[in-house]
Amino acid sequence: MVRLTGGDPSLLRRINSAVVLHALREARPLTLTELVQTTGLSRPTVEGVIEGLTEAGLVVEAAADPADPRRQGRPARRFRFQAEAGHLLGIEISPHRVHVVLADLGGRVLGRHGHELEEQQPADHRLERVRGTVAELLRRSGVARSTLWAVGVGSPGIVESDGTVKLSTALPGWTGLPLGERLRRSFRCPVLVENDANAAAVAEHWSGAAVxxxxxxxxxxxxxxxxxxxxxxxxxxxxxxxxxxxxxxxxxxxxxxxxxxxxxxxxxxxxxxxxxxxxxxxxxxxxxxxxxxxxxxxxxxxxxxxxxxxxxxxxxxxxxxxxxxxxxxxxxxxxxxxxxxxxxxxxxxxxxLGSEAVATGALRLALDHVEEQLFAVEQPPGTGPSAGPRR
CATH class of the missing domain: 3.30.420.40 (ATPase, nucleotide binding domain)
Structure with missing residues (x-):
């Protein structure tokens, strides 16, 4: 897991890093001059921040654009957010299926995979099918499990803040299940569990009918x-x-x-x-x-x-x-x-979004969690990108 900053950097440096990183995520690859203009920071500050973000694996130098009309002589160095530095999963667990979506840190979907289920299958079997579906999708996509930064899960029922299902009448053995804890054993990264209708609402707001x-x-x-x-x-x-x-x-x-x-x-x-x-x-x-x-x-x-x-x-x-x-x-x-x-x-x-709504919303929840960590100005102990479960 890559961290945005190391050691105990100053508050000002964290603010500057968040500003530059946000600018790169929201735009095409930018030159140092464009970053200075976009962020309002001084050139030496931007250069220092870019160096730190590059060392952290979050920023890379972009290839020169041969179609750029401004290109004369040696082109200016351009930088981009390295969305492929990590990956996210959105998982739907429903009575009739498991559906998984894989994306990079920019939210770009890289692959999908699912399996049908019998409604009365016990909880352990359903969880095993989740693990198998994820493993198959990662294998097909050529993505290592170690690159997962966060996993979002949408499932029927009332879900507590720690990912425990307080009540669910839709899935056998689901009431009282510590779903977040069980899945974190497999993923070793933050797992965010949410009610399926809540996840679908988030998805429609992000990229569906409610944009x-x-x-x-x-x-x-x-x-x-x-x-x-x-x-x-x-x-x-x-x-x-x-x-x-x-x-x-x-x-x-x-x-x-x-x-x-x-x-x-x-x-x-x-x-x-x-x-x-x-x-x-x-x-x-x-x-x-x-x-x-x-x-x-x-x-x-x-x-x-x-x-x-x-x-x-x-x-x-x-x-x-x-x-x-x-x-x-x-x-x-x-x-x-x-x-x-x-x-x-x-x-x-x-x-x-139809049948993709729940998994897409779960993916958005994972992306929200990562963005919260990437753009955090102050990070108390235990709240970095690899710090474990949060809601």
């Missing part, structure tokens, strides 16, 4: 719907990490369970899984009257769940993911019904 919107709600439709929300661009977890657990609202009326809502026979669907839901929605599109009634009941329940969040948070945008993503007939009824229930109707749209 440019800082007050959003992401709804993960499913057997037990969940939601993640950003307020002022910051993820809102709640006091105990349980914000957005709208799946518990059906407890107010036992007849409002998804198994009953989506039934086309009058008896609860057993089992109810994603395939069964897709069948009901397809029958509704084909005109089946019982299926249409079932979909209407499901949408009404979803509207009530979403309306509760909209009335409490007043978001600019609601993004619908999970089962509803790609299923026709959900979006417009939601818009229509929310306009009846809410004082101010938010914009409503489907997820732009």
């Amino acid at each position: 440019g919107s800082d007050d959003i709600v992401f709804v993960m439709t499913g057997l037990s719907p969940g939601a993640g929300s950003l307020i002022g661009g910051r993820l809102h977890r709640g006091f105990g990490g349980a914000a957005g657990e709208i799946g518990a609202l059906h407890l107010l009326g036992r007849e409002a369970t998804p198994e009953r809502l989506l039934s086309t026979t009058g008896r609860p669907l057993d089992p109810l899984d994603e395939r069964a839901v897709a069948r009901v929605f397809k029958l509704a599109r084909d005109g089946d009257p019982q299926a249409r009634e079932a979909v209407e009941r499901f949408v009404t329940r979803l509207v009530h769940d979403v309306a509760a969040l909209v009335l409490a948070l007043d978001p600019e945008l609601v993004v619908i993911g999970g089962w509803a993503n790609g299923l026709d007939g959900v979006l417009q009824p939601l818009r229509d019904e929310l306009s009846r229930y809410c004082l101010r109707t938010p914009k409503v749209t489907l997820s732009a």
Whole structure:
């Protein structure tokens, strides 16, 4: 693991290093003169900082651009952030699959890999599949495990700050599982565990349907719907990490369970899984009257769940993911019904990232952690890039 600075450098040098590094990450390769102009620092200061960042492996000299019209005689040295100095992982662990995304320190995706899972597989088997999927992706990408700087994980359930799953009804053996601790044994780097809907909200805000919107709600439709929300661009977890657990609202009326809502026979669907839901929605599109009634009941329940969040948070945008993503007939009824229930109707749209949302959000959480370390001005003992788990 590369550290930004070594020993005990002065506060001023840390500030200067963070300023120069940030300038290089946000732009094309820059010359020393351009860095002086961009940062406002003196040339000797910039030269000293570049030397230190180069020694740390975070900055390298860029090749000359043969198409540069300013090129006359010997070209000026240009420097760039070395994004390939380390790597990040984003991992989705869901009832039906494990999905992993690999990226460099700039967030550029280098590869993806996944495996399907049986819903009832025990926790140890599921974790072993996570390790195997990661190992296969690293091997395919030619990336050494030792270059991992941080790992983000998105998983169903209420997640505590240390990565322990406080409660999860979606995965067998998941409640009480010290997920962060178990995975850190394999990765030897910070592992950040987050609720899957929260991770998806972060992803949509970063590179999906919510780019440019800082007050959003992401709804993960499913057997037990969940939601993640950003307020002022910051993820809102709640006091105990349980914000957005709208799946518990059906407890107010036992007849409002998804198994009953989506039934086309009058008896609860057993089992109810994603395939069964897709069948009901397809029958509704084909005109089946019982299926249409079932979909209407499901949408009404979803509207009530979403309306509760909209009335409490007043978001600019609601993004619908999970089962509803790609299923026709959900979006417009939601818009229509929310306009009846809410004082101010938010914009409503489907997820732009679809099945990639959770893993992408987990990757963004890992990237946030690394950026926090790279641009930290003051680093108390034990908080450097290799210091272990943080949220």
